[in-house]
Amino acid sequence: MRSVLTVFRKELKDHFSSKKFLILLALIYIAGLASTYVALSNIHDVASALDRHVFLRLYTTGGDVLPSFISFISFFIPIIGIIFGFDAINSERTSGNLSRLMSQPIYRDTVINGKFLAGVTTLSIIIASIAFIIAGVGLTSIGVPPTSEEILRIFFFVFICVFYGGFWMGLSILFSVVMEKTAASILTAIAIWIFFMFFLPIIANAIANGVAPLENATTAVQIQNYSIEQSLLRISPSTLFTETIAILLIPTGGHFMLQPVLESDIANMIANPLSLGQSLIQVWPQLVVIIALAIICFALSYVVFMRQEIRST
């Protein structure tokens, strides 16, 4: 255990003193504060006097020019995860440090565990700090204190972000174990991210339109089209993540994105927020899959690394 802590401490120190950490932190803070500014200027229009979750709107309100904080963060988390994981093992290997480390009296998994822990900790610090900074800025600007339920929702949000980032980190660590060159591992991880982020929606849309064309379609076909597209999109962890945080942070109406709902139905509904428990039940499947994916990715890299032979050349 002491040696895991040793590796953890060293890696954490490396992360904190690295340029990539400073750049990412600055980027996230700028994006977070910019989106808070946008949210603050638009919050009057979107929040009604009856709204019980005004505080959460700080995170979910976007403007014409800039998107909301949750859109920013769902874009940045994979990047952070990939950047803190892509060179975990292969850079140690190419620099000749790995065989030196392995000749110390430590178990082999100590290295990968310590590195993963340090990466996840760094990620948690980045996300939690910006989430709380926004809370602080919001609190002084709008003057509405968060309810305890809102605070819990924000904690859950940070928690899910960490697991989602952990998934991307696990994936890029896996590539860093399998691939010899850091350039190869980062490109592969980014390629997968780009596929999920940009190409899967196009593909899902095309397939849905092919199976159930929308031209002159009946309501049933429209619903079918939407269902097909949604289920294809859910292959992507980023869809699952977007759904989860939207439902958690938009208690009123956020869950409509889970299944096709007709506009006429929405108009007739009373805008009643879901309780935290109900929101969690809604996102439970997504949440479990995100956590499972993170664990699977890490476990895979663990197993592959344990079976690899560490040669100095």
Add this chain to the structure above:
Amino acid sequence: MNNIIVAENLTKIYDQTTTAVDHLNLTIEEGEIFGLLGPNGAGKSTIILMLLGLTEPTEGKISVAGFNSTREPLKVKSVTGYLPEKVGFYEDMTAYANLFYTAELNRIPYREIPDRIDKALSLVNLSPNKRQKVKTFSKGMKQRLGIADVLIKEPKLVIFDEPTEGLDPKVANQILNTILDLNRENGITFVLSSHQLNMVQKVCARVGIMSHGKLVGEGPIDELGRDIFGGGKYRIEIELARVPDELIAKIKSLPGIISVGVDGSRLSVVCNEDLREDISRTIAKEAIIMTGMDIKQDALEEIYLRYFKEEE
């Protein structure tokens, strides 16, 4: 003398087809400098990996200081220092910080760490560079820092993979002298794995020659040489314009000559002393033109070439 490394019937087969190490038996005594020699791919690195418990033997076993490498790798690794061929450090950290990390991983009490680092650095003459980042180090300095790195854990055994690879002769000699000093003063056993014979020959009391996963020759260098040269310590090779039989008989009758071989116009004389003077005088008396003369001590190179010639 205790045996520090004992390998019995050690075998490693990759993918069920490639035999990297083939039923190897080897014992290395405490306090000696052993040279593990062989061309690339002979199985030297695989032996080291099995020794450190980084890969499992397919058959047989290997132990270090009484600990089974496969079952108790941590105990083995806490008494064994390993210097890989391409030793690397965290370039952005100082020499001190790098060694501190190693010390922490070795669970050395924090109180003792600074002293141990100072001691190790002064042994390799790097004390002035303690606070310098490793990226400013030359290759020889990194190699010396590597030695300091293995000394931190106060090992009984140090395995050194290609100790002089890529170093200029002066630096290589420094490294070898450091090895000799450490062996004499601290009683550390060294295993030097190399394909550079001339270097290793200077420090190794005993060598093992590997080929295709087998130990084809093992023992002190002069004994190995004697086997090859047919009992003598030197071999003198002479190129002559012609080789009359009576000359061969005359050389054979010189005192101290063990054997004389003829290969066309080349004579190959094996003897226990440097008899070049006597031989050339004999040849001159016969009025034969000598075009070349070369003396070979029982050089490792010779041993090495011989073993690999036999291989082919």
